[in-house]
Amino acid sequence: MxxxxxxxxxxxxxxxxxxxxxxxxxxxxxxxxxxxxxxxxxxxxxxxxxxxxxxRYGKPAFGLPQTTVDGNLVAVEEKVVWSRPFCNLLHFGRDLPAGRRPDPKLLIVAPMSGHYATLLRGTVEAMLPHAEVYITDWTDARMVPVSEGKFDLDDYVDYVIDMLHALGPDTHVVAVCQPSVPVLAAVAVMEARGDRFAPSSMTLMGGPIDTRRNPTAVNLLAEEKGIDWFRDHVIMQVPWPAPGFSRDVYPxxxxxxxxxxxxxxxxxxxxxxxxxxxxxxxxxxxxxxxxxxxxxxxxxDLTAEFYLQTVDTVFVRHLLPKGQMRHRDMLVDPGVIRNVALLTVEGEKDDISGLGQTEAAHDLCVSIPQSMRQHYVQPSVGHYGVFNGSRFRAEIAPRIVDFIARHGRQSRARPQPRLVRTSKA
Known part of the structure; x- marks a missing residue:
């Protein structure tokens, strides 16, 4: 009620x-x-x-009609290129000259944690001059009719895998905050299956890979309350006349x-x-x-099943770092990842995902060669500053661009490029 x-x-x-x-x-x-x-x-x-x-604030627009590529101002067209009931995949197509060498394909997986994907507008804007950018545009659960079925953490992993298939080989993936766990799980599943569409690199930013490290107030609350408390106190039904009427959600x-x-x-x-x-x-x-x-x-709103499964898996039982997380009937083993380069990024003052929680991915991905992994801590920024703001544009985005350039499958044999600075200071 x-x-x-x-x-x-x-x-x-x-x-x-x-x-x-x-x-x-x-x-x-x-x-x-x-x-x-x-x-x-x-x-x-x-x-x-x-x-x-x-x-009540409606869904904002990305509002990115143009970007600068090779010193020239080019138009940008936002287009849906893949669609499912709970997510659309947006492509920010750039009007580039014919015959120009293509830029890397970059899939940005936005957090499904209450805000819209437009929260990453600054992330998209910083990457547009350097890559063909795609982003997950998650759907408000209150707008999805019950007839479309449920959506849980396993479905999230499947969505990521399907999107990587749709984009094709030599795609790079960036997970911001919450998606770090399902993206790492998706890559592990794809590597275990020998999937040729596994990404060339994955960048995990401010994500709760192991919330036992330097736990924040959010982490401690989840452990203290337990999954039953969340099920009893924060799960509600969408009221009429919303399209998702009677769907169980976390508002x-x-x-x-x-x-x-x-x-x-x-x-x-x-x-x-x-x-x-x-x-x-x-x-x-x-x-x-x-x-x-x-x-x-x-x-x-988030679907109840996705929210509860995420809280239980990531914040209460810590199944991924314990080696006990399963995707449907398959054990998720990050140790099988060998061919996907790994970059982790953290904020020194992050009060959502504590320092060290994202870096824990390196301890799980033991088979990735040292030459294909990198960790970076951005001084003096909190959680939001990991993926947006002046320090992101000046310090973090250039490192992501450089890492992607070095670890594309077509580029690994070439000399390493110099660190690229984005256009904004």
């Missing part, structure tokens, strides 16, 4: 949101003399703050409240600063706040 109560409250506030929006428009209209006074701007700021903190608003609760003081200060930016008519500061929170507050 909690989900229904949440929906009822959201609907009940709709008239108040409409009134607040009208007040904001009235008090900020240039034809209104009050709009140029601190009092008028304060009323408009309060109205906008109320409307923004009570609305996105619960995940968001958990994330915000971890840094509540920071979010409160950010909203206070937003109010002051509006009162002072500081458009740049207000726009930065809007851009960040339009993305951060847009959340999606």
């Amino acid at each position: 909690f989900y229904q109560f949440y929906e009822m409250n959201h609907a009940a506030l709709q008239p108040a949101r409409a009134y607040a929006d009208a007040v904001k428009l009235f008090c900020s209209n240039p034809l209104n003399p009050l709009s140029s006074t601190p009092w008028g701007r304060s009323i408009a700021a309060a109205a906008e703050l109320f409307e923004r903190t009570t609305r 996105g608003f619960l995940q968001l409240s958990g994330f915000m609760g971890m840094n509540l003081d920071r979010h409160l200060i950010a909203h206070k600063d937003f109010f002051m930016h509006l009162v002072k008519n500081d458009g740049d500061g207000a726009d930065k706040h809007r851009d960040f929170y339009d993305e951060y507050l847009a959340v999606m």
